[in-house]
Amino acid sequence: MTAAATADLKEMLAALREVRGDAVVVTTMAAEREWLKMSRHARDFFYMPSSMGQAPALGLGLALARPEVNVVVINGDGCMLMNLGSLVTIADAGPRNYRLIVVNNGVYEVTGKQPTAGAGRVDYAALARAAGFAVARRYEDVTDWRNDARWFMECPGPAFAEWVVRPTPSGSLHVIHPGPMHEQIRRLRESLGIAGTD
Amino acid sequence: MIGGEELVGWLERCGVTHLVWLPDSELGQWEGALVGSDQVRLIRACREGEAIAIAAGLWLGGAHPVVAIQCTGFFEAGDAIRNVVYDLGVPLFMLVGYRNYDARDRATGDSAPRFFEPILKAWKLPYRVIEPDDGIEAIAAFYEQLRAQNQAGVAALAERRL
Numbered sequence: 001m002t003a004a005a006t007a008d009l010k011e012m013l014a015a016l017r018e019v020r021g022d023a024v025v026v027t028t029m030a031a032e033r034e035w036l037k038m039s040r041h042a043r044d045f046f047y048m049p050s051s052m053g054q055a056p057a058l059g060l061g062l063a064l065a066r067p068e069v070n071v072v073v074i075n076g077d078g079c080m081l082m083n084l085g086s087l088v089t090i091a092d093a094g095p096r097n098y099r100l101i102v103v104n105n106g107v108y109e110v111t112g113k114q115p116t117a118g119a120g121r122v123d124y125a126a127l128a129r130a131a132g133f134a135v136a137r138r139y140e141d142v143t144d145w146r147n148d149a150r151w152f153m154e155c156p157g158p159a160f161a162e163w164v165v166r167p168t169p170s171g172s173l174h175v176i177h178p179g180p181m182h183e184q185i186r187r188l189r190e191s192l193g194i195a196g197t198d
Numbered sequence: 199m200i201g202g203e204e205l206v207g208w209l210e211r212c213g214v215t216h217l218v219w220l221p222d223s224e225l226g227q228w229e230g231a232l233v234g235s236d237q238v239r240l241i242r243a244c245r246e247g248e249a250i251a252i253a254a255g256l257w258l259g260g261a262h263p264v265v266a267i268q269c270t271g272f273f274e275a276g277d278a279i280r281n282v283v284y285d286l287g288v289p290l291f292m293l294v295g296y297r298n299y300d301a302r303d304r305a306t307g308d309s310a311p312r313f314f315e316p317i318l319k320a321w322k323l324p325y326r327v328i329e330p331d332d333g334i335e336a337i338a339a340f341y342e343q344l345r346a347q348n349q350a351g352v353a354a355l356a357e358r359r360l
Contacts, residue, residue: 049285053247061252061253061257061258062256064255065255083247088244181285185286188258
């Protein structure tokens with residue numbers, strides 16, 4: 001992984017949006033910022049404010065609680081590095097309805113594009129495969145991802161996709177706030193048929 | 199120390215669906231009973247912060263999780279607890295091993311017991327110390343109290359061994 005990444009995060013997300021169906025989509029960091037601009041679904045969970053690194057674990061809980069619902073977590077590479085052990089936890093629990101995407105842009109985008117440790121060298125799909133994910137693939141091109149996206153959403157999980165993308169230009173980092181967390185939680189739980197504080 | 203069968207019986211009566219844990223040497227004695235339960239699924243985390251986030255996701259999805267970790271793991275999980283309890287508002291119930299409880303008020307080679315209750319207070323988390331002789335009823339009463347108030351809290355299980 002030495003050549004400069006060329007894939008565009010927005011295009012990768014747009015291809016996912018076409019096939020998400022009624023899946024729960026948990027987003028963090030760059031993916032959250034861009035997903036907010038293109039999707040407002042009751043089952044979108046914009047994990048903000050977050051505990052950085054915990055989105056894959058939170059999505060695992062959702063997937064285990066609702067095995068009939070597809071759960072997709074879109075995580076940053078910096079977030080993934082904070083909690084690599086969660087790959088093992090997820091594979092051990094083994095939910096077939098769980099899908100984890102790591103956006104590998106090689107930088108901490110929101111803090112000014114400082115490189116992540118191992119940027120350009122870490123193979124996240126290989127890490128997921130070694131941890132025991134049923135499926136783990138790496139995408140550097142939107143066409144390849146678009147061709148696989150529906151299969152990725154339907155294959156028996158836990159499934160993992162690494163998107164190697166270029167960082168978003170600094171002028172396009174405007175963040176839309178997803179609104180109060182308690183409203184997001186209420187919408188999500190209602191969409192899952194959960195009443196009140198049950 | 200509460201036995202595994204006793205604990206699992208209580209979890210089942212309460213409708214707890216998942217126990218997410220990273221055991222210490224005392225909590226670890228529950229393993230056999232937990233694995234044997236057909237009502238409570240045991241989820242093994244690699245790090246305590248993860249256990250907190252998994253439990254939050256379970257609650258978001260309508261399940262009824264409980265977390266079991268040691269106080270040293272509670273220290274590690276600080277940011278996840280802050281986020282889950284205060285940002286997300288999850289009424290998370292945690293069973294936390296209070297390592298070397300008898301040394302909490304004196305200087306020993308183990309600093310963990312000295313800091314556990316001050317940190318619980320700093321996080322403004324309701325907690326109750328469960329002495330070895332208290333039995334499962336003490337945990338059950340605290341759990342019911344927190345549930346009635348839709349509040350997160352910690353049952354701090356006094357451990358006499360390191």
